[in-house]
Amino acid sequence: MKLSCLQENLNRGLSIVGRAVATRSTLPITQNILLTDDEGRLKLVATNLEMAISCWIGAKIEEGGAITVPARLLTEFVGSLPADKIDVTIAPQTKTLRLKCARFEARISGVDAKDFPPIPKISEGITTKVEVEALRQGINQVIFAAATEESRPVLTGIDAQFEGSQMTLAAADGFRLAVFKMPIATPVTQKTEVIIPARTLAEVNRLIGDQEEPVEITLNPNKSQILFRMKSTELVSQLIQGTFPNYSQLIPKSNNTRMTVNVAEFLRATKTASIFARDGSGIVRLVMTPGAKTTPGKLTVSARSEEIGDDTGDIDATVEGVESKIAFNGRYLTDVLACSTQSRSPWRRPTPPAPALSARSARTTMCTSLCRCCPVVSRHESALITSGLR
Helix, strand or coil: CEEEEEHHHHHHHHHHHHHHCCCCCCCHHHHEEEEEEECCEEEEEEECCCEEEEEEEECEEEECCEEEEEHHHHHHHHHCCCCCEEEEEEECCCCEEEEEECCEEEEEECECHHHCCCCCCCCCCEEEEECHHHHHHHHHHHHHHCCCCCCCHHHHEEEEEEECCEEEEEEECCCEEEEEEEECCCCCCCCEEEEEEHHHHHHHHHHCCCCCCCEEEEECCCCCEEEEECCCEEEEEECECCCCCCHHHHCCCCCCEEEEEEHHHHHHHHHHHHHHHCCCCCEEEEEEECCCCCCCEEEEEEEEECCCEEEEEEEEEEEEECCEEEEEEHHHHHHHHHCCCCCEEEEEECCCCCCEEEEEEEEEEEEEEECCCCEEEEEEEEECCCCCCC
16 A cells, blocks of 8 residues: 555544544454555544444545554554655555654554454445434433443433434433434335444534534344444444333323423522532422412522531522422433523423423423432423333
């Protein structure tokens, strides 16, 4: 191989694929990055056997070839070079990668590209396209509710349902549930449901940062792998096998109390109360009080610790229905408020002991249980439910 490219392009490409490099693996070559030529461009590939990222960058190819080299060493060296042209050559006999930029030159020992794990090619199956902004919003609205513990693998993923011209994302960790519905640009002919690893969607969210074109999504025929195709990047991931909980029955249909409140003020009061809740099991208490004819309704946010003290904050709110008292895990409540995209959000408190529901719009529902015993819900573009998923 003999080629030249710009340092900034190679550095960007390495940072993109670097997130798929294995950190701990019994297969050492998965800690390498594959460099090869592909249709007049330089192709970079990394995989941890569960997810693979491929990135194409512009380059002047004089001779073709391929090699794998240690990802960390290559990334750190290229990142330290000046913004200039890099000449790249491979010595096939010694499996050595030579890089020259300005007055800097390095030789890196590599491994034959034939030993690199093959990257799945998904050309058949169900294919659709999603607008970047819709996909970004959908991921942000649900990913925080995915489980991080491996005790129930299906909950570490995000349930994705494709039906007609709509895609529904849902995540749950046994204490809360977030659901988001979004339109898809290319309708699907058959209803399909898969579980995508949360880490995969987190990487997709990172990769679409500055993209404007729709993202193409392809599921292979046996629903074991998914491909996200972007402008100059592709991500292939294994899917989680299993059955996601039937969450639709957990979302309350009726409510005793409905409240509309300023999101920024609610979030500030919750963060303040959480300071005092640290030594009190993290519990933040809410009281929604309807207003009288001459006085507005209010929301009282409080927390108490026997050793530290207590905190109480009042916020003006529009409250309909009966007075309602509930207790939340402060972190769960903060997560919901932090991902809100509206200045004012309607919340409703279902008939106890149903979990709480937050819905910002018709597209999302978030439900979270308060402290495991009392729940609250706010109508949001997502839904958070805390109980009932165990």
